[in-house]
Amino acid sequence: MDINKEVNPRFEDFLFDWNQKFQFLMGGYGSSKSYHVALKIILKLLSEKRKALVIREVYDTHKDSTFSLFTEIIEDLGLLDESSRKKVAKGKIRPKESPYELRFSNGSKIIFKGMDKPAKLKSINNVSLIWLEECSEVKYEGFKELIGRLRHPKLKLHMILSTNPIGEDNWTYLHFFKDDENDRFVLDDNELYQKGTVVVGDTYYHHSTADDNLFLPDSYIEQLDELAEYDPDLHRVARLGRYGVNGKRVLPQFQVKSHEEVMRAIDEIDKPLFKNGLDFGFVESYNALVRMAIDHENKYLYIFEQYYKRGMTDPELVEDLDPYKKIMIKADSAEPKTIAYFRQRRFRIMGAKKGPGSRLQNTKKVKRFKKIICSDACPDVIRELKNLTFAKDKKGKIIEDEFNIDPHTFSAIWYGLDDYEVASIKGHNARRKTG
Template sequence: MEKEVNPHFEDFLFDWNQKFQFLVGGYGSSKSYHVALKIILKLISEKRTALVVREVYETHKDSTFSLFTEIVEEMGLLDDSGRKNIAKGKIRPKESPYELRFFNGSKIIFKGMDKPAKLKSINNISIIWLEECSEIKYSGFKELLGRLRHPSLKLHMILSTNPVGEDNWTFKHFFKDDRNKRLVLDDRELYEKRTIVVKDTYYHHSTADDNLFLPESYIAQLDEMKEYDPDLYRIARKGHFGVNGVRVLPQFVEMPHDEVMAAIENIRKPIKRVGMDFGFESSYNAIIRMVVDHDKKYLYIYWEYYKNQMTDDLTAEEIKEFKETKELIKADSAEPKTIKYYRQLGFNMVGAKKYKGSRLQYTKKIKRFKKIICSDQCTNTVYELKDLTYALDKNGDIILDEFSIDPHTLSAIWYGLDDYEVADLKEKSAKRVRPSRERR
């Protein structure tokens, strides 16, 4: 049997050494084609049952099922005889439900995560392919791992996807999770080396340049994206993960804690502030200690408290240092009862100003800092703010006071700086200087 394939995928087709195989690439790179071909070749040589999964079952018709059928026809393996038994060396596709049956008893079945009950009856699956795995939930991925079992055959899971945002579970699981300080592989290393093995995972990166069967006009279309949609160009043409959307705080940087504290020590007139956002069930109690360098227009964030499902009495016990230091805490004024409770316990806490449009005004204020420098010990602040992007409306336009996540640390910063106004501070400074000049 002879089959022409793209050279970048030749080794991948016959490499079954690792349990996990993660393929990421740009549009038209032919990764899905070669995954399907790989599975066909494996099931011809060994009697196995493979499961192909997408988030929505019906999408198999025009994607994976159609792709497998096309490859089977190309290879001259299609059994369309209509006889009860499949002809030797042939493969028979069937619909309702989608399935491919092989002459040797192997079969490929297709399922969707939108119908989880259908997965429970599946047994003896030794290969699972998650196509467009970034669309599947992390909980779904973990559930499928439990479905991957066979008494004797080696188990394999293949995952393929176009790159998405670094907040997607695929990036956090297979590359790095900043929030939990977990690093498996720097994605930049994969883009450089193209294929890498890390423990029991084989990584493969591809772009349209790796597909020798693509017309030049298609690649030209991808190149044009650089001018009108940089995010899509990064995904579609370069096949790179990244931050999708417009960053809210592009001047945000993370620095080692000792360096942040040393910089704060050198501020001529530091302006210290503390802000607090309240939360309980799915939101968080977030407290941020920060310092403003008014001369440089720098904001330093050096301490955080970040917990949920904490009653007020337990939180008060954990942050009792504020009661001892008498630091002023500016908190969410939408919770006057909570603020009163803390004040009764001896905390120096007041409500921050909140008014119609305050979210937008507070965000604009924070964006005016030339630099926002955060200690690497404030892991939740880094996680929420480093790659925070604006939410989009139905037309794809950014909403200036809504974000991709609910950033509790940003709310705490808003409240802590509610009385910090550049114009007011300049005016007060000028008023203090003028009399001293007159005395001279």
């Protein structure tokens, strides 16, 4: 069957490239990535008898997005079967609603499902092609579940994922690019932005922006450009199609330097104040010990050492932290039995003061430092605090004592600074060099 269709040059190679199992498309608004994914699937199913599954997080959103898009393309190609016959007319495609479905005359079929109705997925078999649209909205567990649904005795398997990038804490970034917490690196996203198309192993990466869509009116691109003036986060996502910090950063003054540089700076402080904080965890949450030095005159906070581990019993934690037995540690006072156990083992440890509103006050305290300089020897502190953002309520208003993640190292810093005020030197018990 000959099909003539004008497409954006940026997607020409993508339309017929089926070499990899996974194809990950990301980019800005209006880049036409969804359109070309739908067209690619139609062309594939016209040439081969396959069953394809199209997934969104919420099933009802298919009506005005993916199902509507497929139908539009089919009509434009002149392939719409509007007959009332039982069989689909030769070379045609017939849309069906309730449930949404597309049937091809060669026996191919596209079915539409939502992750909000997982039971509907269990009865699906022989799916050789899956499109996960707006994949950043789907949970990571859902993505892994779908990989298990992708199976066929003969045909080569493919999964296409498309999305507008959001925060670097989203599973799509952690899985397809890098996950510092689990020391996993696949691809530097900056390389993708530069090259546009990259292949790593069995994954094909594709990046696009509105500039790649030759059918967009100039006025649309101008609207995207204007976002830079009043919403830089949305401009990064919508116009540039790039990952980054999604939201207002809690600690914009946070920076990372080499361990040697940090220790030299601490040595040059006149009467540095050394503070140590410990946040307790167990199965899901982490035990986090953070060691800090304060340059009170300049209002600089240096972070030079960390301990970060979970799944520890109290005896195991005591053994691990034995090298810190002689330093004064302020810990989470919500665990008095654990603190008592540490004191029995001759640790210099005290519970930090906690009360109503303490989370907000502690956050404001840390934000008062002019600079927060972290050693590169503290990877978990960097991972949690570098891109830490405030949570938002349903109206989009910032919640000043809630964050996008549960930052255990931030809690440890709160406890360590328990008796310190950035604006006052009273009550410091300052010590030189170590303590």
